[in-house]
Amino acid sequence: MKDFVIIGHKALTTGDFSLNDLPGSAGRMDILCRCINSALFLSHGMRRDINVHLVLLGEPDPGKIVRFNGEELRYLNPDERSSGSLIKKALEKDATDYETRSTPGVWIRRGGLEKLIKEFREEKRNIYYLREDGEDIGKINGLAQNAVFVLGDHMGVTDEEEDIISRDSSATLSIGPLSLHSDHCITIILNELDRLEQPQPKKD
Numbered sequence: 001m002k003d004f005v006i007i008g009h010k011a012l013t014t015g016d017f018s019l020n021d022l023p024g025s026a027g028r029m030d031i032l033c034r035c036i037n038s039a040l041f042l043s044h045g046m047r048r049d050i051n052v053h054l055v056l057l058g059e060p061d062p063g064k065i066v067r068f069n070g071e072e073l074r075y076l077n078p079d080e081r082s083s084g085s086l087i088k089k090a091l092e093k094d095a096t097d098y099e100t101r102s103t104p105g106v107w108i109r110r111g112g113l114e115k116l117i118k119e120f121r122e123e124k125r126n127i128y129y130l131r132e133d134g135e136d137i138g139k140i141n142g143l144a145q146n147a148v149f150v151l152g153d154h155m156g157v158t159d160e161e162e163d164i165i166s167r168d169s170s171a172t173l174s175i176g177p178l179s180l181h182s183d184h185c186i187t188i189i190l191n192e193l194d195r196l197e198q199p200q201p202k203k204d
């Protein structure tokens with residue numbers, strides 16, 4: 001599996017938000033919805049080897065993790081309202097320290113970045129922190145197949161979060177000189193991985 005972690009600093013942490021206002025009162029939930037779509041959808045299918053972990057830190061009950069698992073996922077369509085609706089259903093559940101399944105392939109629990117990174121460290125996963133001024137992803141000698149990629153939202157990543165990630169990360173990676181949207185970064189990272197996994201035949 002490959003895992004993506006996206007930190008939603010303002011994302012509402014209860015299900016009482018409107019699907020008509022994902023960028024506003026839902027606390028930039030639109031960013032997270034687009035990340036779900038970029039990480040999971042192919043043109044005619046779904047990437048089954050992907051987990052997306054949304055770390056929700058907004059009011060009124062900060063510190064929830066919603067996980068989308070490509071292997072088991074159902075009822076997701078490639079539009080923001082669809083992923084928003086599955087997040088909303090997850091947030092309507094009582095979150096505990098342990099995962100509760102809200103719909104097939106979507107899970108919720110209490111927790112934050114520190115908990116997630118600790119789990120990945122214990123699983124001996126390769127954690128990559130995405131930052132504009134990191135090492136060029138194209139020059140890395142093979143990304144690990146069991147990689148975990150950590151990205152910020154429109155607010156980036158705080159110093160405190162950066163300390164938590166950096167303690168256990170294998171590398172800080174840049175995918176280019178310009179600051180891109182988180183969902184676009186995911187598309188580019190997956191494209192890098194696709195090329196590594198299925199090298200293009202050489203043309204004569």
Ligand SMILES: C[S@@+](CC[C@H](N)C(=O)[O-])C[C@H]1O[C@@H](n2cnc3c(N)ncnc32)[C@H](O)[C@@H]1O
Binds near residue numbers: 131157174177178182
């Ligand atoms: C919209 S950007 C954050 C911009 C935010 N205003 C800031 O100053 O940090 C969202 C996230 O995408 C990732 N990102 C954006 N551009 C990137 C790049 N060129 N290389 C690597 N990661 C990038 C980073 O993880 C970043 O936190």
